[in-house]
Amino acid sequence: MxxxxxxxxxxxxxxxxxxxxxxxxxxxxxxxxxxxxxxxxxxxxxxxxxxxxxxxxxxxxxxxxxxxxxxxxxxxxxxxxxxxxxxxxxxxxxxxxxxxxxxxxxxxxxxxxxxxxxxxxxxxxxxxxxxxxxxxxxxxxxxxxxxxxxxxxxxxxxxxxxxxxxxxHEILGPRRLLRSAAADPEAVRALADFLGERPAIIAGAGADSPAGWAALSALAERLAAPVFQEPFGPAAGFPQDHPWFAGHAPARRERLRQVLAPFDTVLVVGTGALRQYPYDSGPLCEAALAVVTDDPEEAQRSPAALAVLGDPAAVCAALAHAVPQRTGEPPRFERPPAPPPGEPLFPGHVLAALADRLPRDAVLVEETPSSRPELHARIPATAPGGFVSAMGMLGFALPAAIGLRLAQPERPVVAVVGDGSSLYQIQALWSAVTYEAGVLFVVLRNGGYAIMDRLAERAGASGPWPALDGIDLAALAHAQGCDAWRITTHEELLAALDKTLPTLRERRTPLLLEVAVAQNEGFDL
Incomplete structure (x- = not known):
């Protein structure tokens, strides 16, 4: 039987x-x-x-x-x-x-x-x-x-x-389940009526698909509305090299209110309104908020004047057809220039060099808390599915990058992680070696818990934790059969990236770059 x-x-x-x-x-x-x-x-x-x-x-x-x-x-x-x-x-x-x-x-x-x-x-x-x-x-x-x-x-x-x-007949559950992505006309009309004279859009991870990017691009161009990426988003919901891209929304209410002050309405698409990190008092913004998401929890917790529960791509595509063409000037969003060559290396040196060399279809997996704002500022997401960020567990990015590469062996995958983050799941390198996942792991080794140091500074005192400068990450990689190079100079950094990135698409062996960097000064969330 x-x-x-x-x-x-x-x-x-x-x-x-x-x-x-x-x-x-x-x-x-x-x-x-x-x-x-x-x-x-x-x-x-x-x-x-x-x-x-x-x-x-x-x-x-x-x-x-x-x-x-x-x-x-x-x-x-x-x-x-x-x-x-x-x-x-x-x-x-x-x-x-x-x-x-x-x-x-x-x-x-x-x-x-x-x-x-x-x-x-x-x-x-x-x-x-x-x-x-x-x-x-x-x-x-x-x-x-x-x-x-x-x-x-x-x-x-x-x-x-x-x-x-x-x-x-006892295997209960549908053999086939269809999910309709149609946009309800009443919801589209309500959103069209909601939009004011000076709208802005905030794109979230729920719009990270070819259909989502196309729909939001069409809507932004139709409304002449700047598009911000949600703070702390696990994926990019909008092409970040698009003329109407305006940068990442801040993760603190006071700064978010300042950024959104010029707008009378804000349309949040593919996420809730709006994940923050340190607590600040007051509302998220003075503008009226509308949310479009297919996640009931996101819709239900958002302090929005209007929430639409539905497929973000379908709703926004229909909305782009329902509103009249507007005119306006795209935002002047400029990425920071690369730091001048020299030592010591800072995260900006590494991130700027990656930005210049990453293939457009590469997947960048990020888990570097103290350098995340600078990474967002320097490296745009230019293809759907091209950016993944860890949303909680330290150590998620390193093995997640391996899984991504196994799923998409034709697509280059680069993981940028902090040294503290890497230590949580460093043993995942064994799986990368065993299953021939040719990921490039770039570990920013600043020798400490930089994000914790900055938060302690904000609290007005130093923390009791010791430095981590005695851990040999390259040796931990070698012990699992993974190639690893230690990088300490700008010249070594550029040479390593120039040698590695052009071959990443065909690469079947993982490589870890342990890059010694100095901690950024004046970091803010």
Missing amino acids: PTVRDATFAVLRRLGLTTIFSNPGSTEVPLLAGLPEEFRFILALHEGSVVSLAAGHALGTGQPALVLLHSTPGLGNGVAAIATARLNRVPLVVVVGQQDRRHLAQDPFLAGKLHGLAGEYPVFEEQPARAADVPGAIVRAHHAAVTARGPALVIVPMDDWSAEGPEP
Whole structure:
């Protein structure tokens, strides 16, 4: 008789979930032993890397990725990355192994209290009532992950895999689910009526697609309206080399009010209004706000005069046709000049050199908190899917870049991370080497927790943490079989980038550049 395992593999094939990201344990062996040959297994050495690799792969393919975690330690270790995947709008199907159902009541070794362990970050969580319900639960998790753009969990006791499989009619959930992206005419009219004489647009990660970029470009040109990128966005919602691009919106209310002061209405597209970091009192801005998003939570929490829950690309494309052509001068947004050559190196030297050399279709994965504002100012996102930022868990970017490269082997991938960020998931380099993911990792080594130092300065005192200048990142890379070069001069930096970036598209071996930089002075969020 077909087993639950057989039925599950059939469901996974139908859903396109044939790559499994995991760091398995005993509760996953009944599923994995004798894995069918059409399934690809990707091992990482920590569950934070497992989930982040899968998230990068999902971002690269545009489809959910499959994660397999081991009971309490696996799910517990992966929670921070699951939270980051939720914030980054990444669809994941996360199967969590549980001890044998037949003696769960006796709390056997490795039994997990798994319900709620990941908090409210999963968009779906289910332990099927019976073994035969496992394949259907995975179907439902897949649809939930796509619909709500986040991680969906299914908890499976290990003996379920060998149980008798369900009848076809028992695999509950639609075999096919269509999501209509049509723009409701009433919503489009309401948005058209909302727009004032001096509108501005703020683009968010939910507009990061070819259709989203095209719709927002058409709308900005139609309205003669400047477009800002949302603060702390996990992706770019607008081409940042477009004439109407006006830069990144600030992550503090006081500065945001100053930037938006010239406008009477602000249309926020593909995100909520509006994620901030340090608290400042007062409203976000004096202008009236409207929000267009396909995320119910973003719509519901936004202090907006009008919120439209729908596909941002479809709504904005229809809105561009519904409003009359306006005239105006594009904003004068200028990127800062490169710092003069010389030592010591600063992050600006590295970022300016990358900006001059990155291919237009490259994917830049960012996790360098103290240099993020300067990275935004210097390196534009010039293709959909070309920018990914970690939204929570330190260490997300390094393995996520590997997953992206595995998903899009024809596209150059560069990860720019701080030294502190890299240390959280440095063991992911082993997976990059093993699975031939030719990512260029640029680690900005300033020898300290620069973002924490700056925040402590704002608080008026220094922090108790020591410097990190004794850690040899290149040696950690070499220990995992990953090539690594230490860069200390401007000449070495340019030579390394000139040698590496032209070959990045074909490269199958990862490379880490450990670049010694001085901390920026006067950093502000």
